[in-house]
Every structure is written in structure tokens, then in C-alpha cells.
Amino acid sequence: MKPLFSRGYSKTLRLMVCVTASLILLALEQQGAITKLRTPLAAITYPLQRLVGFPVQVAQHSKNWLTSQSALIEDNKKLRNEALSLKGSQLRFEALEQENIRLRGLLETSFKVGDQVLIAEPLSITLDPFEHLVAVNKGTRFGVYVGQAVLDSNGIVGQVLRVTPYSADIVMITDPSHAIPVQINRNGLRTIAVGTGVPDRLDLPYLPGNSDVKEGDLLVTSGLGGVFPPGYPVAKIEALDKDLKNGIGGRISAKPVAMLDRNHELLLVWSNNKPIPRVPVEEAPGASLDHGRN
Amino acid sequence: MAEIKSNTLPWMVLSFLAALSLRILPIAYPWSVLNPDWVALVLIYWVLTSQGGVGVGLGWFVGIISDALTGHLLGQEALAYSVLAYLVLRWDKQIRFHSLPQQSLSILGLLLLEQILVFWTERVAPLGEDLALYWLSSFFGAFLWPIAIMLTNGTNSSR
Numbered sequence: 001m002k003p004l005f006s007r008g009y010s011k012t013l014r015l016m017v018c019v020t021a022s023l024i025l026l027a028l029e030q031q032g033a034i035t036k037l038r039t040p041l042a043a044i045t046y047p048l049q050r051l052v053g054f055p056v057q058v059a060q061h062s063k064n065w066l067t068s069q070s071a072l073i074e075d076n077k078k079l080r081n082e083a084l085s086l087k088g089s090q091l092r093f094e095a096l097e098q099e100n101i102r103l104r105g106l107l108e109t110s111f112k113v114g115d116q117v118l119i120a121e122p123l124s125i126t127l128d129p130f131e132h133l134v135a136v137n138k139g140t141r142f143g144v145y146v147g148q149a150v151l152d153s154n155g156i157v158g159q160v161l162r163v164t165p166y167s168a169d170i171v172m173i174t175d176p177s178h179a180i181p182v183q184i185n186r187n188g189l190r191t192i193a194v195g196t197g198v199p200d201r202l203d204l205p206y207l208p209g210n211s212d213v214k215e216g217d218l219l220v221t222s223g224l225g226g227v228f229p230p231g232y233p234v235a236k237i238e239a240l241d242k243d244l245k246n247g248i249g250g251r252i253s254a255k256p257v258a259m260l261d262r263n264h265e266l267l268l269v270w271s272n273n274k275p276i277p278r279v280p281v282e283e284a285p286g287a288s289l290d291h292g293r294n
Numbered sequence: 295m296a297e298i299k300s301n302t303l304p305w306m307v308l309s310f311l312a313a314l315s316l317r318i319l320p321i322a323y324p325w326s327v328l329n330p331d332w333v334a335l336v337l338i339y340w341v342l343t344s345q346g347g348v349g350v351g352l353g354w355f356v357g358i359i360s361d362a363l364t365g366h367l368l369g370q371e372a373l374a375y376s377v378l379a380y381l382v383l384r385w386d387k388q389i390r391f392h393s394l395p396q397q398s399l400s401i402l403g404l405l406l407l408e409q410i411l412v413f414w415t416e417r418v419a420p421l422g423e424d425l426a427l428y429w430l431s432s433f434f435g436a437f438l439w440p441i442a443i444m445l446t447n448g449t450n451s452s453r
Contacts, residue, residue, distance in 0.1 A: 011350065011383055018354040018376035025369035026415055034368070041362035048363060052315045124318035126364050127326050130416050133365035135318075162365075169365045261322055 035162075042164040049123035049135060049167065115229055117151070117267040118142060123167060127261060129197040132172040134158075136266055139166045144268055147227055151267040155233040155257035156180065156221060160268070168268075172260050173234065174199055182234050183222040187212055190222050193235060193254060199261045202235050204252040215239050219254055229271035233257045302344070309336050310356055314363055333360050334408050337375055338401065341382040342390060353379030367415065374411035378404055 028034045120136035138144050140163050148160040150170050158172040173180050176197040183190045189212060193202040207213060217237040223230025235254035313332035321329055333356060340348055357372030364371070381404060382389065389400050 011380060014350040015376055015380040018350050019373055021354070022357075022369035022373035022376065022415075025372070026367055029367050029369070037368060038362055041359065041368075044359055045363040048311065048314055049318060052318050052320070056320060122320070124363070124365075125320055125326075126318075130413065131365070135365060261326070 038162060039164050042167055046123075046164075046167055050137075053121070053123055053137075116270045118144075118270075120144075120150075120168075120266050120268055122264070122266060125261065127199055130176055132158075132175040132178075132195065132197070132199065132260070133161070134170045134172060134266070136168050136170060136268075137166065138268060139163050139168050141165050142268075143270075144168050149228045149232075149269045149271070151232060151269060152258045152264060153267075154259060155235070156228060157258045157260060157266055159227055170266070172199075173256060173258075174202060174260060180228060180234060181222045181224040182219040184213065184237075185218040185220045185233075186214070189213075190224070193219060196253070200255050201238070202254045202256060204254060207252050213237055213240070213252055218257075229269060306340055306348075309340070312336075314360060317360065318363060331405060331408065333371075334375065334378060334405055335401070337379060338382050338404060341379050342386055345386070346383065348379075349383045350376045350379045353377075366412065370412050370415040371408075373415060374408045377411060378408050381407070 025034070029037075118138060120138040123135040123137050125135075126133040134157075136150075144160060144163050146160055146163060150157045150159060156173060158170045158175070158178065160168050161171040162169040171178055172195070173193065174195040174197070176195050178195040179192050181190070182193045189207075191204055191207050193204055196203050202219075204213075215237055219234045219237070221228040221230050221232045221234055235256045237252065237254050241251065310333065313336040316332040317329070319329065337353055337356060340352070353375035354372045357370075357375035358368060360366075360371045360375070361368050385400070389397060392400065
């Protein structure tokens, strides 16, 4: 039996080589054997990502130029009022934080405070149903590390998956392979929120149907697992489905509070892993922030 | 095999850069699902028009860049694009002589296949672990094939 298509053989051979090479790469990367290979590739991808982000930046800048004075004055007034009210609640917050540390000191438990953040801008967002990633413009040169928590101004966005010197890939909390330990802010009930692949939903599969959950409950990070600092908002419980109300099971889902599909600033967090000493008297409250980055 | 003309090369590079940029264009969620795989479209176009000048190797190279750009595991889209380029090479005459609606259908098939391959590589986590043994049976089958043909005696030597 002579092969019929000997001319097409080189094509097939090339395909075999390419497919084998791809599979070897896949297997190696899944085992974490190659981490350096992305750095040279970033030399090609980083300029492209900047290029794509450029029109957005231009649009934002031109918006700054074209704002009318009256709008600016109004904005200014609004922001001033907001700053005032925030400052007021911040005063109370600091007092409460100190009191909390003191009380925990009395209880002989350690407490972590003092998070330092770095602002990063997104370069590209991937929202496949099986992969929710966002690439940002800060990398190892800025001290970003794998597993670092990422926030936006509303809540938790995700954690760092891969880093190159000038960029980092962040896996979002809605990625179907991502799970985040949370607790319900109202009653401290702890559970795990799992990504669904839909950008505006998280699932809470490990809560029993009769647990104390209400529509609109805020989920915050519980700090278990050590990746996410405790106390940051993650999601709000959505309307419970009918089965659940009748007490015969059903799924509990929540809507992330962070704006996951929008292009805006993200915050990379370094949380202070050093426990506060039992009775912190010699250290000023602001000083603990200085060694937050470790 | 025909060589690529030197005056098409800059256009090829430019079109791939444009396609890669379009892939990571920041579009808000409900609309982003419509953003097609521009890189695959451009790849199919160049493989069709260069008549064998470019093919599997180019698909693989572009795939690796695309992987790094979109945050996939390295090799996912490289695998899909090389298979895509191979199929287009195989069927280029049929596809080029189709009417436009028929061409569109072929493209649909190719794009869906590409998505299936990326989806599959996403889920094939234990590729290099214990499951490696699972693939061994195919290799053994390929090894047995010539022996089986020789044993059936004659089909091999009659021509």
C-alpha cells in the first residue's frame, strides 16, 4: 500500500511537530516548570497592550480638557462634601480600630492592620466563559508577586496569577476556577464563594439551604487562607430563588461589588503579615503603615 | 512550495498586529462576547491567499503570541491555530471556489473547531500527570499498524 498523498506529507509532519510542541508547552506550564518564557514574549505583547489602551487614555485626557467650568465647580463641591463626611467616619474608624486592637490584645489574639496599595491600570481584559483575566501594567519591577490580592474602589477583584517585569495577569473572583473564603458581614457566617464564569455572579455552593442568609447581605473577605486581607467587601447576595425561600434547597448566588468588566484603576495590596503586639502603646497608629510592604 | 512575495510581508505583519490588538480591545461585558477571533480570521485569509507560502508554522508562532497576549496557557491557541492552518491548507481549493455564503459556512466550522480546541486544552489539566498513561494506547496502536498490515500479507506488496 503506497501512501497516496506523499506531497502533503510535509504539511502533516509540520502539523505533528507543532501539535507536539504545543502539548509539551501546555504540560510544562501546567506543572509550573516554565515561568521565564513569558518574559521575552511580553516584549511583543506589552507594546500591543499599551497601544490598545492608548485611545482609552486619550479619551480620558480629552474628557479632562473638555470639561466645563461649572461642571468642575459642581464636582469640586460634591467631592469636598464627600471628603468631609468620609473624614468624619474615618475619625471614628481609627478610634474603633485602636479599640479593636486593644481588645484583641487583651484577648491575646493577633490582629493584622496596615495595608499598602499600588495603583495599576488594566491593559486588557479577557472574559471567556472559562477564563476571567485582566492584564495590568505593573509587574515584578514594582514588587508585584503571584497570589497578591487585587481590589478596586468597590471591593475585591481577584488575585495575581502570573507576573512579568512590567505586567501581571490577574485572575478575577468570577473565574470558574477561582474560590475565595468569605463571611457574611451581618452574622459572621463563613463560607466559600466560587466563580461561575459569568461576570456578575458568584456561587455559594457550600451553604446549607436553611442557613441565615438574606437578600442584600454583604459578603466580606474572611482572611482565611492568607491570600486576601480580611474585611474587604466581595459581593452582595442577590434575590434568593424560590426553592430556597420554601426551604427545599437551591442555589445561593451573589453579585460582586467590584466592577469587574470595566476599564479602570485597580489596587494591588500588600497586607501587613506582622501581628500587632499585645498592647501597642509605644507605636504611633500611622507608623504601622510604613512597614506594610514585606 | 510558493514563496511569499516580499511586498505582502509588511501587510501580513501589520494585519496580524491589528488583529492581535482587536482581540484585546476593552469592550464592556455583554458586547465583548461578540468580538470574534480576529487573529484566526487573518490567519485563514493569509493561508488562503498565499497558496502554500505560509501555513502551519506561522499559525503556531502567531498562536504563541496570542496565548501570551490573552493570558491563556502557552500552547493552547498555538495548537488550535496550527490545526486551523493545516485544515485551510488541505481544503484551500474547495474554500476558494465556494460562493461567499458557503465560504462563510466553512469559516464558521473552522472558528468553532478552533474554539473547541482551546476549550479542550483548558480542561485537560492532568495532561502531564498520571493521565499520560491514558494516551499510551494510541501510540501502541500506531506501532501495531505496520505489523498488522504486514501480517495481512500482500496488500503492501501488490502495488
